[in-house]
Amino acid sequence: MCDTCGCGPEGEAVLRRPGEGSGHNHEHHHHAEGGGHQHLHGENGDGHAHHEVHHHAHEGRAGRKIGMEQDVLRENNLLAERNRGYFEAKHMLVLNFLSSPGSGKTSLLEKTIPALRDVVPVAVIEGDQQTTNDADRIGALGVPVIQVNTGTGCHLDALMINRAVKELEPADNSLLCIENVGNLVCPAMFDLGEALKVVVISVTEGDDKPLKYPYMFHEADVCILNKTDLLPYVEFSAETCRENAMRVGHDIEWFEVSVKTGDGLDQWLDWLKTRLERR
Amino acid sequence: MSVALSIVDAVEEKARLEGAGRISEIELVVGRMAGIQPESLKFCFPAAARGTLAEDAVLLIEEREALGSCADCGSTFPVSFYLVECPRCRSLGVRVVSGDEFLIQSITIEEE
Numbered sequence: 001m002c003d004t005c006g007c008g009p010e011g012e013a014v015l016r017r018p019g020e021g022s023g024h025n026h027e028h029h030h031h032a033e034g035g036g037h038q039h040l041h042g043e044n045g046d047g048h049a050h051h052e053v054h055h056h057a058h059e060g061r062a063g064r065k066i067g068m069e070q071d072v073l074r075e076n077n078l079l080a081e082r083n084r085g086y087f088e089a090k091h092m093l094v095l096n097f098l099s100s101p102g103s104g105k106t107s108l109l110e111k112t113i114p115a116l117r118d119v120v121p122v123a124v125i126e127g128d129q130q131t132t133n134d135a136d137r138i139g140a141l142g143v144p145v146i147q148v149n150t151g152t153g154c155h156l157d158a159l160m161i162n163r164a165v166k167e168l169e170p171a172d173n174s175l176l177c178i179e180n181v182g183n184l185v186c187p188a189m190f191d192l193g194e195a196l197k198v199v200v201i202s203v204t205e206g207d208d209k210p211l212k213y214p215y216m217f218h219e220a221d222v223c224i225l226n227k228t229d230l231l232p233y234v235e236f237s238a239e240t241c242r243e244n245a246m247r248v249g250h251d252i253e254w255f256e257v258s259v260k261t262g263d264g265l266d267q268w269l270d271w272l273k274t275r276l277e278r279r
Numbered sequence: 280m281s282v283a284l285s286i287v288d289a290v291e292e293k294a295r296l297e298g299a300g301r302i303s304e305i306e307l308v309v310g311r312m313a314g315i316q317p318e319s320l321k322f323c324f325p326a327a328a329r330g331t332l333a334e335d336a337v338l339l340i341e342e343r344e345a346l347g348s349c350a351d352c353g354s355t356f357p358v359s360f361y362l363v364e365c366p367r368c369r370s371l372g373v374r375v376v377s378g379d380e381f382l383i384q385s386i387t388i389e390e391e
């Protein structure tokens with residue numbers, strides 16, 4: 001098991017519509033039997049590059065050393081770029097929402113979607129390890145939604161999005177919101193093809209969070225500080241948090257909101273509407 | 280963890296193509312701005328590699344310094360997530376020029 005995020009090796013992502021009991025469409029993820037990995041052989045024309053081969057003595061044994069020089073995330077990055085091209089061609093704006101568990105991603109979507117749906121068609125992909133709870137909440141708003149259950153996997157990847165989008169068939173000129181699995185480590189590394197990464201952090205989490213997860217905040221385009229209604233009850237400085245976030249992600253758009261009281265949501269919604277116009 | 284699994288997938292695929300019986304060593308290159316903690320990767324790796332050709336592989340991780348370049352005075356210097364000021368002219372206009380690489384450099388395979 002992973003010490004940082006708790007995800008395990010036996011994973012299998014399942015796509016579901018809200019309320020659907022068992023998933024259709026299994027994706028054998030990672031170490032499924034028969035080596036059914038999520039590689040896209042041939043499709044990308046990624047021929048196996050030639051490599052130098054020479055002998056290498058290791059602890060007295062003669063193994064054969066093979067050069068690879070391969071980007072660990074290559075498969076994911078290639079597919080993410082294909083997703084991005086599809087989204088661009090359809091004039092979609094795609095947001096990837098990231099946070100620790102429970103910071104308020106779904107709650108934020110529940111307030112954001114009703115405010116925008118008259119302006120633009122909205123669709124949602126919900127990532128979670130188990131359950132369709134979040135997809136049910138979004139489905140109740142009456143917008144198209146697909147749940148991706150990652151099993152023990154701790155993040156969404158570009159292949160899951162590629163498959164979910166084929167099911168979802170989002171409209172041209174639409175806004176697609178992707179809620180990633182609650183985790184600040186692995187999801188930051190996996191490009192999905194989104195236009196913007198939106199990190200949600202809540203005031204119950206500690207204002208040094210951006211320094212503890214610098215990569216996530218370095219990658220973020222937007223940071224939303226949520227649950228500001230609780231500021232009187234917790235030891236948390238919004239200003240310190242903002243400064244810490246700016247130290248690692250210099251051009252982050254910063255918003256402070258309470259999804260519960262609605263405080264600050266207008267600034268976020270106005271910014272998003274402007275961003276939608278120049279997509 | 281997912282990253283460890285990506286590594287195992289990639290090296291297994293390569294090793295199979297080469298007709299390997301097992302993988303004895305994996306060399307990785309991790310830049311300091313790649314967002315990877317070498318210690319947690321080492322911690323995760325055995326679980327990710329269990330039951331695969333890479334089960335007994337030694338993981339060698341070469342860490343590479345990240346370099347920034349100053350847009351104002353042109354000097355080049357090491358940077359981290361937190362240190363983005365040019366040490367020479369104090370400018371904040373620093374571009375990261377290297378150090379976000381995350382590569383599988385090589386594998387060593389045994390035929391048996």
Ligand SMILES: Nc1nc2c(ncn2[C@@H]2O[C@H](COP(=O)(O)OP(=O)(O)OP(=O)(O)O)[C@@H](O)[C@H]2O)c(=O)[nH]1
Nearest residue numbers: 100101102103104105106107182226227258259260
């Ligand atoms: N006090 C307060 N509570 C909030 C606010 N926003 C969300 N919550 C509560 O925080 C809890 C988690 O909210 P969710 O929206 O489910 O969080 P999430 O990020 O989607 O959680 P996961 O999908 O499990 O990672 C719920 O009980 C919400 O009611 C807020 O602005 N103030």
Ligand SMILES: [Mg+2]
Nearest residue numbers: 105106134179
């Ligand atoms: Mg949620």
Ligand SMILES: [Zn+2]
Nearest residue numbers: 349352365368
């Ligand atoms: Zn300078």
